Amino acid sequence: MSKNTFAVAMTYCGAVIGAGFATGREVVDFFSGYGNRGLAGVGLATLMFVWVGVVILDVAQRNPVYSYLDLLNYVLPWKWLVSLTDLIFLATLLTGVGVMTAAGGTVLKSWGLHYSIGCAGFLLLCILLLRTGGKGFVKANCWLVPGMAVAIVILCIAQV
Template sequence: MRNMIKVMQIAFTYIGTIVGAGFATGQEILQFFTQYGRFAPLTILIATVLFVWLGTKIMLLAHEIKATSYEDLNKELFGAQAGKIISFFSMIVLICVNSIMLAGAGSLFVEHFNIHYQTGLLVTLFFSFLLLRKGMSAILTLNSIVVPFMLLFTTLIVLNTIESPTASRWITLVVDKSWTATWAAPFLYTAFNLAMAQAVLVPLGAHMPSKSVIRIGGWIGGIGIGFMLLSGHFALSAYMPGITQFEIPMGNIAYQLGLFAQMVYLILIFSEIFTTFVADVYGVTLQLKQRIPLSITGITLILMIISYTISQFGFSSLLSVLYPLFGLFSLVWLVMIAMKKHKSKVSL
């Protein structure tokens, strides 16, 4: 029973780390999968296999080498010098992504709760700081609460869409998109998300009691991510192509389910931003702890101040400039992870 709880904690934390604000709004699913029409189920299957395989591999190796942070993993995979360089760039990327998440929370407070942008930022930072003082156990607990609600909401969306006369579009929709873009999308999507998730997956793997627990949890988590991707595509494709005009496409679908669904949806978006922000700050803090002689609390405060400063540029501005650059770096990192032959025998 104790191991089963650990398995589900791994699965929920894996899902919660990957499923961020872009996923919840539907934009990521729309841009990487649904816009490619009937081929989307196949590309989602590819992404799911990659999440199961490589996400589990990262956690298993972290467990075997007892990695303190993702820098330890990168050194193991790529050597001491290259590992340091890759980890340093990953840290810069994660700090910027944290700032984007924080800016997204501020925008959510403004647009949907009529609360000042700066207030939204400060409220998010305050509760993040309180949670981070509890360490990995608090991150596991938070995701164990949030992710089941995300899965429930996703199921409600699917059940509502089944009744639509256009429900079959998820496998019949024909679009005019290039084959290169269609089949590159799942690799780009998986690469970016796993590169960002390494900050959490590495300490998560090192924190767990056994490889079997990690393996089963990783498989369940990867399959869960695939289920949510396919469910999102199923719902969005039923409203194509009109749904592409909305900034938050899943929001448009949720609003059709009534006031209760709207409120649940808004809470979930904030929860997903919050869980991703907390997890990434935790991962970067562990890396910096190996480099600078400050307490965990001191490093956390510095990271939050940096994120707050960068978030002043706004959500959409940061998103449009930084994400394409990060995507290219992540693809290179994913290929290196997949191809690297390490000494440790970590099998799936």
């Protein structure tokens, strides 16, 4: 597997895990309580995420797509729908940053530091990553995502 392929895969997996779709809580709430049907649900959700990822990469490779707005303009038929989708993405991202900032503060608070220090530290880390452009974000995903995946598997095994 090439370095670029690995980077794209880790960034996509990071988005899925980071969005909460692959964390332990969602697995317990939506799948594990349903036995074999729940396991089939995990398989179906996995196939859907793979399918969506492949379709997006295929569209981006075959067309002049250099940003998510280019992608939206290509796949959505009306300009107003592109604008609405962009606004929804913005609201979702801002909400996500708020939740993750609070989580960063809570984690460091559990380690004995002040909550505000954790929040500020998380935001500083975000700013530093954003200043590197896409390269820093992709590099961070290449390190963080395998660790998160291993942690999720360990937590799932520990729950059994």
